[in-house]
Amino acid sequence: MNFKNVSTLVAALLLSPTVIADSVSIPYAGFYERLKQVNKNNYQLVEIAFSVPKTDNCKMLSGNITTEKDEFPLTFDKQQRLYLPYDAQLKSDRGLLNIEVKGDASQCGVAMQVRAKTTQQEYKHDTLIAVKNDMDALLDGQQGFPMKYFRKPISGLTFSFAESEQFVTVEIDGKTQAIKNQLQLTSEQLQNLQILKFNVKPSIVSPYVL
Template sequence: MKKGLLFSCLLVAVTSVQAAPISIPYQGFYQRLKQVNTGNYPLIEIAFSVPNKSQCLVKGGTISTENESFPLTITKDQRVFLPYDARLKSDRALVNLDIEGSAENCSIAMQVRAKNTKQSYSQKEMLELQAEMDTMLSDMQGFPMRYFSQNIAGINFEFEPGSKTLVRIDGKEQVVTDKLRLSREQIDKLSVIEFNIKPLVVSPWTNG
């Protein structure tokens, strides 16, 4: 699995290799957002993004209905921020992405991750994150995506690509590049973990 728990699926059939907008029904996104917004998940969220930036560059995007169109916020890492809005679902809104490159290389990825990241975590905080991730993924069984019935294997801490991050676990220091993975067993044994810089992403680690 790339980047911890990262689910990718082609949400729209694309055959053209010319640069052109891609339109995806908002309903599928809404169903996933509803799962999070109606559940008890204060610590975690779902992030949508367009991976493979070198071959599928997103220049911009909108969400539109028959009568309205609104711009989307898209980060330099191509994370796409979508509203949770039942009216957009009932109005059969479309998510429109203006891409540069071969459209056949474009897909939408969905990742479960912590809403916020910190420079230190106590064991209690990591166990709370882990429990919410377990519950969310269990609740999502049945969606047409690649999910896992077993609990996650642990937690991923992701950093700027190519960076070297100083990590201190109960006073013992180590340097990691790009990513640190902690298994459930490791989390059960530690008291606190500290970083010299906040992780970019904190996500589930699975063995799938």
């Protein structure tokens, strides 16, 4: 079986997992290199999130991180986001992420997403622009030579809401509208607005890519 690598944004994770039954082992080194770029530049507003997209055929049961001598727990949440340590020793010791899933492991994947560290119910113009700029800078750091010189800037920001929310009220500079699940604002729209308000906080703020 092949454990497919997928990405919700720009470039897929280039990992080479080994699958046994309904479990998968993935080298920690690939995650470390991406975390290194984030930590080196100390981004204040954005981060990288790794996850195993949840489907009927891919439900995480358990996980750990192992080396030849040690074993550590792998932390993940209900949305199957992986909370990974930034640890040079784990890379040096050739650590492995071991994930057990319920379902068909060949239908699973590991996704990488750039997102805001926190979300707010109200945003001012300067904050939105700063978040977008940090996302662009982080993505530039993730691109290897020479591709970084050909990457287009992101097209704006995407505000995602929990599926349990029926409708979300959005107010942009005093004008109100109702949306379902997601709002996407282009760079031009972000540049022109002054105040953005929601009746509930977004669950995720991520790049909008055309």
